[in-house]
Amino acid sequence: MECQRTDEQIAYPVFYDVDPSEVRNLHGEVGKGLSIHNNEKTEKWKEALKEAANLSGWDLRKTADGHEAKVIKLIVECVSLELRFISLNIYESLIGMEQRVQDLESFLDMSSNDVRMIGIKGMGGAGKTTLARAIVDKLSANFEAKSFIENVREVSKASLTGLLSLQRQVISDLLKDQCKTINSVHDGRNMMKRMMCTTKVLVVLDDVDHKDQLEALVGEPAWFKIGSRIIITTRDEQVLIGHRVKLIRDEK
Known part of the structure; x- marks a missing residue:
């Protein structure tokens, strides 16, 4: 999440067998997992998870009928398209x-x-x-x-x-x-x-x-x-x- 904010990189969350709302609200297994940690980094983790859960991404359970290979293909296509636009912007500067x-x-x-x-x-x-x-x-x-x-x-x-x-x-x-x-x-x-x-x-x-x-x-x-x-x-x-x-x- 720091990379996305400071280096203008793009983050796409993939919710692998977890509900995005659990990540956003730190409930369920996510909340239980965090509860066993109590140190300076925990609050940063919580904020990063909340922020990531609000980004556009993929919920494996609800995308392509939960077919993992199909979801991977969708992710690759999306990232490739994004990289294509970046590359074209570079080449378009050439006459x-x-x-x-x-x-x-x-x-x-x-x-x-x-x-x-x-x-x-x-x-x-x-x-x-x-x-x-x-x-x-x-x-x-x-x-x-x-x-x-x-x-x-x-x-x-x-x-x-x-x-x-x-x-x-x-x-x-x-x-x-x-x-x-x-x-x-x-x-x-x-x-x-x-x-x-x-x-x-x-x-x-x-x-x-x-x-x-x-x-x-x-x-x-x-x-x-x-x-x-x-x-x-x-x-x-x-x-x-x-x-x-x-x-x-x-x-x-």
Whole structure:
């Protein structure tokens, strides 16, 4: 509660098998629990509980028929939406960013029940990465998992295992796999082919400069579950064309 007052953070109470009125009035089990404490902190606890009970939140027993998983989903959606607004306020301060995000959304077409690979091409400093981040912040709540891989060009060429390390990161982000059994890019591709089709994902590959990187990290649309979206930023349009990416947005 102090964080909400002093740092402008947002608190959402979740009443887990307790009536909000008991928390607000310090009755029932809440009152009994507090009664056994008698120290300087007790009064602060009481005030904090009263204050929290007056905030908008969720009563597990009365929300979604008490189905815990459904309540969790509602909480995640609410928080994601709040974070989306915060992120958009940041990006809207950049000239033309709001319109660019809207234009990219039309390429993504979230209502379309397919797998889409979208390329964003443009010279260095054109804002490709910022645009990709803005769209992820806005739409990530629509996916079951996401992965944002930065500096693909730089990392993949930094060492002999650079591309493998990026592949492990993608698999870890999307499949929650520790990747201990992946010893080669070939092994990683095979794992993604087998397992990626079960999860609706959002993937961003930032600053790609070679077709091999795309083949290792996102392969074919058939690898992914319907509804998935893959965004690729690059300075070289031929990399996108070579990987048969048909939807390409030019960021000048």
